[in-house]
Amino acid sequence: MKFSIQVxxxxxxxxxxxxxxxxxxxxxxxxxxxxxVFFYHDGVLNGTRLTxxxxxxxxxxxxxxxxAEKYDLDLVVCVAAAQRRGIVDDxxxxxxxxxxxxxxxxxxxxxxxxxxxxxxxxxxxxxxGD
Amino acid sequence: xxxxxxxxxxxxxxxxxxxxxxxxLEVVLIAAxxxxxxxxxxxxxxxxxxxxxxxxxxxGMKNFSPTYRTLGDYEVRHMYVDKASLEARGLTADDLVQxxxxxxxxxxxxxxxxxxxxxxxxAELLDESDVVFSF
Numbered sequence: 378m379k380f381s382i383q384v385x386x387x388x389x390x391x392x393x394x395x396x397x398x399x400x401x402x403x404x405x406x407x408x409x410x411x412x413x414v415f416f417y418h419d420g421v422l423n424g425t426r427l428t429x430x431x432x433x434x435x436x437x438x439x440x441x442x443x444x445a446e447k448y449d450l451d452l453v454v455c456v457a458a459a460q461r462r463g464i465v466d467d468x469x470x471x472x473x474x475x476x477x478x479x480x481x482x483x484x485x486x487x488x489x490x491x492x493x494x495x496x497x498x499x500x501x502x503x504x505x506g507d
Numbered sequence: 508x509x510x511x512x513x514x515x516x517x518x519x520x521x522x523x524x525x526x527x528x529x530x531x532l533e534v535v536l537i538a539a540x541x542x543x544x545x546x547x548x549x550x551x552x553x554x555x556x557x558x559x560x561x562x563x564x565x566x567g568m569k570n571f572s573p574t575y576r577t578l579g580d581y582e583v584r585h586m587y588v589d590k591a592s593l594e595a596r597g598l599t600a601d602d603l604v605q606x607x608x609x610x611x612x613x614x615x616x617x618x619x620x621x622x623x624x625x626x627x628x629x630a631e632l633l634d635e636s637d638v639v640f641s642f
Contacts, residue, residue, distance in 0.1 A: 385527075385642075418530055457533060461526075489537040496638045497510055497541065504641045 379410045381495035385506030387419035388437040389430070394423050397505035398440050405448050413451045413495040414441070416484075418506070421464045424454040426481035438481050445483035452484045453491045513544045515636035518553035522572065523563065528556050529571055531642035536574075539581035547578070548632065550589035554596060557588065557603040557621065572604070579608035579620060586621045589629050 382401055386393035401411055416423050428438045445452050454464055460473070466480040480486065496502045516535055520527040538545050549557055556575065563570040578586065586606055593599065600623050609616040624632070633639060 383640075417534075418526060458530060489534050490540070492534060493538045493541045493543070496514065496640070497512055497543065502638050502640070504639075506641075 378404075379412050379498070379500045380404055381412045381499040381502050382414040383492065383502060383504045383506075384414065384416045384420035384423060385418045385504065387422035388428065390419070391506070393505040393507075394420065394437055394441075395435075397503075398437065398444065400503065400505070401450070402444055405444075405450075411448070411450055412499045413453055413491065415492045415495055416452070416454045417458055417492065419458075419462065420506070421454045421459045421462050424452070424459070424464050424481050424484040424486075425479040427479045428481075442481055442483045450483070454480070454484055454486045455492070456486050456488050459486050511543055512637035513635060514538055514546065515633060515639045516545070516547045517633070517639055517641045518547060518549050518556055519551040520556075520642065521552040522556045522561065523566060523568055527642045528553070529569075531640070532571065532574055534640060534642075535578065535583065536581055539583065542582075545581075545583050546585040546587065546632070546636070547583060548587045548589070548629065550592045550629065552592075552596075554588055554592045554598060554603075557586070558598070559602060559604050576604050576606055579606050579617075584608060584620065587629070587632060588621060588623045590623050590625050593623060 382397050384394050384397045388394045405411055430436055441452055444450055465475050465478045466486050467478055469486060470478050516531060518531055522528045561570055561572040603621055605619040606621050607618060608620045
């Protein structure tokens, strides 16, 4: 089955990102396909490489990056939600005159059309959040 | 990308207090450009999103409620409201905005696409949807 995943909550505050990660990993290990993971609302905060959890805790951002590397996952952060919450890549830094970037490896910033397209192209859109 | 699916946006949050309602509306506006069959469902505190005469001056937030009244122009064909959620909050259909819809090609028009439905119908509508965006 072809899944797309929507993550609506930030890491650590809420279990949504952990659950989405576990679900996506399990689905891929079972041979299913993941068309796209789309991060929305505070979910965009999963895409900052500046996250530094305590050493004995899981690193949610790195987990996503590593999963993306292993399975060539498309991790998309919503641009409008990202701008509100300070998630920045090279293009956004240049467009908005910011002095730094923080996007994590394998994540990319794009528009809401990517979420709608994912819903159209996938057999199931699975939403993680309250 | 020629596939047409039945999209249902399930709105369960009050319009202010969290950003879910506003960012949900942003997805609805984008979805219109993809020529899908878009419907909205309002349940739980989500019914407050459609209430008339919202005034956000005191909380320093943008009042985005006028946007709901334009959704007919974005090819949203149905806006359903869960009756039980409405009643539990002491509201009736009279407390909600009306949203007009018109097909510019056929000139077919509907005065108000906001429809109060019972729980059984809510379940049917969700079941009939290909994609449920839950906010």
